[in-house]
Amino acid sequence: MAxxxxxxELEARRAKARAMGSPKRLAERKAAGILNARxxxxxxxxxxxxxxxxxxxxxxxxxxxxxxxxxxxxxGYARVGxxxxxxxxxxxxxxxxxxxxxxxxxxxxxxxxxxxxxxPLIQLMECAGxxxxxxxxxxxxxxxxxxxEINRYSRIRTSPALxxxxxxxYGGGAFNCIxxxxxxxxxxxxxxxxSQMVTSVALSEELDPEELGGWKHHxxxxxxxxxADTDEEAIEILxxxxxxxxxxxxxxxxxxxxxxxxxxxxxxxxxxxxxxxxQTYDVRHAIEAIADPDSFFPLKERxxxxxxxxxxxxxxxxxxxxxxxxxxxxxxxxxxACDKITPFIVLCxxxxxxxxxxxxxxxxLVGQESERKxxxxxxxxxxxxxxxATVPKIALILxxxxxxxxLNMGGGKSDHTATWMSGEISFMDPAVAVNIVYAxxxxxxxxxxKDLVREVAKDTTAYDLAAPYMxxxxxxxxxxxxxxxxxxxxxxxxxxxxxGEHRLANWPPAF
Numbered sequence: 001m002a003x004x005x006x007x008x009e010l011e012a013r014r015a016k017a018r019a020m021g022s023p024k025r026l027a028e029r030k031a032a033g034i035l036n037a038r039x040x041x042x043x044x045x046x047x048x049x050x051x052x053x054x055x056x057x058x059x060x061x062x063x064x065x066x067x068x069x070x071x072x073x074x075x076g077y078a079r080v081g082x083x084x085x086x087x088x089x090x091x092x093x094x095x096x097x098x099x100x101x102x103x104x105x106x107x108x109x110x111x112x113x114x115x116x117x118x119x120p121l122i123q124l125m126e127c128a129g130x131x132x133x134x135x136x137x138x139x140x141x142x143x144x145x146x147x148x149e150i151n152r153y154s155r156i157r158t159s160p161a162l163x164x165x166x167x168x169x170y171g172g173g174a175f176n177c178i179x180x181x182x183x184x185x186x187x188x189x190x191x192x193x194x195s196q197m198v199t200s201v202a203l204s205e206e207l208d209p210e211e212l213g214g215w216k217h218h219x220x221x222x223x224x225x226x227x228a229d230t231d232e233e234a235i236e237i238l239x240x241x242x243x244x245x246x247x248x249x250x251x252x253x254x255x256x257x258x259x260x261x262x263x264x265x266x267x268x269x270x271x272x273x274x275x276x277x278x279q280t281y282d283v284r285h286a287i288e289a290i291a292d293p294d295s296f297f298p299l300k301e302r303x304x305x306x307x308x309x310x311x312x313x314x315x316x317x318x319x320x321x322x323x324x325x326x327x328x329x330x331x332x333x334x335x336x337a338c339d340k341i342t343p344f345i346v347l348c349x350x351x352x353x354x355x356x357x358x359x360x361x362x363x364x365l366v367g368q369e370s371e372r373k374x375x376x377x378x379x380x381x382x383x384x385x386x387x388x389a390t391v392p393k394i395a396l397i398l399x400x401x402x403x404x405x406x407l408n409m410g411g412g413k414s415d416h417t418a419t420w421m422s423g424e425i426s427f428m429d430p431a432v433a434v435n436i437v438y439a440x441x442x443x444x445x446x447x448x449x450k451d452l453v454r455e456v457a458k459d460t461t462a463y464d465l466a467a468p469y470m471x472x473x474x475x476x477x478x479x480x481x482x483x484x485x486x487x488x489x490x491x492x493x494x495x496x497x498x499x500g501e502h503r504l505a506n507w508p509p510a511f
Contacts, residue, residue: 017055017069021094029093035231037074037091040124040166044087044235045078052076054106064095072097072127075106077113080122080239083247086114088176089124092167096128099172103131107176115158118248122238123176126167126189159248160351162241164234165189165224174213181245181347182299184226184237185215191223222303222340240297244311244318245351252352252498253318258292262315265289266481273360273477275422277399283308283325283358286398290481292316299344304336306365309344311353315485320348323358324409326399332365333405338378341408345385349504354392354488357410363403382408385507390500392491394484397423397462397471411470416487418473420480423462 001007020026020036029036035043041050053076059068072094078087088107090097097103107123114121163180169191177183177191185191192213210216218224226241228234246253269289273281287296291312298310308323322341324331348355364370364379386393386408395410397419406425411417419425465471475483492498 013056020069020091021067021072025093033230034167036093037089037097037124037126040231040235041074041076041078041087041089043232044080044122044124044238046080046082049079050076050087051078053109054102057102057106059095060101067095068102069094071095071100071102071106073103073106075110077110077119080120080242083120083242085120085122085242086110087122087124090126090166090169090173092126092128095131097126097173098128098131100131104172114161118159118250120159120242120245120247121161121180122242123161123163123180124166124235125163125169125173125177126165127169127171127173129171129173160242160245162238164228164238165191166231166234169213178223181350182226182238182241183224184228184234184241185218185224186228186231186234187215190214191218219300219302222300222336225299226301241311244297244313244353249350249352249502250499256292256295256313256316256318258313258316259294262292263481265293266478269477269480273398277360277422277424280326280330282327283323283360283398286358287312287321287323290314290484291319291321296321300340304334304340306331306333307337307340309340314356314481314488317488318353319484319488320344320353320355321358322355322409324361324405326360329365331361331400332363333361333408334365335370335373335375335378338375338382342378342382342385343507345382345389346504346507349385349389349391349500350502352391352498352500354394354491355389355410355414356484357393357395357414358398359395359401359406359409359411360398361401361405361409363405364408379404379408383413385504386410386413388503390503392488394418394487394491396420396480396484397425397465398477400424402426415491417471418475418483419462419465419471420477421462421474422477423465423471423474424460425462425465426460 018038020038026036052074055070057071058065059071070091072091074089074091076087078085088110111121113119161180162182163177165177165183165185167189169177169189170193174191174193190210190213215224215227219227226237228237244253266289269286272285272289284298287308291314295313296310297312298308300309306325306328308321308325310321312319312321322344324333345355364375393410393414395414395417397411399420399422401409401411401423402425407413462471462474466474473483
């Protein structure tokens with residue numbers, strides 16, 4: 001047979017590369033129930049769909065050529081749920097998947113192909129930072145694949161970028177995650193600028209990697225969107241997030257079938273939200289009553305709990321939900337809430353996802369700590385993102401919406417504003433206004449205090465907002481789901497095909 005020896009050599013080289021790095025490390029991972037890079041890609045991709053790029057690539061260092069299969073990065077193209085995507089997966093068993101010339105070129109190739117051709121990018125990161133000696137010296141800094149023109153995510157948002165923190169992830173791998181639109185972190189994995197070996201020298205103190213960048217830390221800082229117990233769960237979460245995203249910014253998100261019985265939960269919403277605004281509740285239950293069953297996908301759940309952000313479907317259409325949650329801080333929004341909501345608005349605007357606001361808030365949480373966290377600037381960043389966003393925006397007031405938070409939560413700033421008949425809207429909570437104007441507190445004279453609150457609360461009802469047409473409708477809470485569906489239909493942007501102007505395209509990817 002012609003080319004027999006050449007074919008044998010090719011297959012031998014392919015087999016060696018697919019065997020990856022240290023057999024000892026591979027065995028340790030298997031024993032710990034942690035997938036290797038190729039197992040992760042196989043689980044992510046539809047069967048038989050992965051086309052690898054750079055299988056036979058190796059390190060540029062002569063003494064590393066034989067021990068750097070694929071140079072520590074499994075890269076290529078695959079179908080996920082039938083959709084074509086680009087994939088980069090770190091092979092930690094090969095030189096710790098550390099950043100180096102060849103690895104960087106491979107990774108950049110897939111990124112650039114995705115952004116140029118409108119394909120989602122999925123990166124499974126686990127890497128030890130920069131590879132020494134490749135990146136040492138002046139020439140090494142510019143040659144490791146970390147140049148700006150290669151590593152950019154310029155927020156033109158041509159296609160969504162998803163990332164998973166699957167193990168120890170430092171340096172460029174960490175930055176790849178943070179520059180993504182969505183990040184899931186496996187428990188036990190670490191995300192940090194540098195490893196504890198570097199920080200211990202720089203700071204002269206020993207640090208626990210979990211404290212440096214574990215999931216508990218990052219879910220409370222908002223850098224990570226979701227957490228998984230296992231590699232398998234992390235990959236399932238990536239797939240679910242992708243299902244809400246279009247392939248690129250020139251498309252609307254895919255429609256999904258509406259589950260049977262989708263109109264049933266909204267009938268019980270009167271039992272979810274208490275009539276008295278003095279009673280708290282979890283707004284997530286209201287969201288679940290409004291959205292298609294099992295479609296709500298919360299983001300950054302452990303961060304800024306007073307603000308709820310997440311993706312959902314209403315009538316099969318993907319929407320972004322922004323809600324204040326009275327279960328935490330009485331629904332008063334704070335600096336962290338602004339940091340949580342603002343990038344979510346950017347995400348929705350980038351990928352043509354309509355935004356639904358659900359407001360039940362006494363306003364912004366003021367005080368010394370808020371000022372220390374630069375609350376005024378964060379409120380204005382939030383407001384600027386809201387005003388620049390060109391996706392359809394629907395604002396709903398559930399019980400109360402006071403002060404600047406009324407505007408930030410879409411009141412008067414959306415395509416459509418409606419309020420439940422229970423809505424109460426004013427510059428501030430009437431009880432607070434009484435304290436300011438009359439210097440009267442409830443404990444001093446309860447009867448007079450109640451009379452004054454009733455007086456100040458005049459003209460703050462839902463009907464008072466509807467009278468000057470500042471709210472287009474006053475609705476029964478049970479009409480909420482149908483109202484949103486109807487307004488989405490009005491604002492389907494027939495003239496543009498539902499594609500926004502993407503005026504937030506260059507907003508920084510991380511806050």
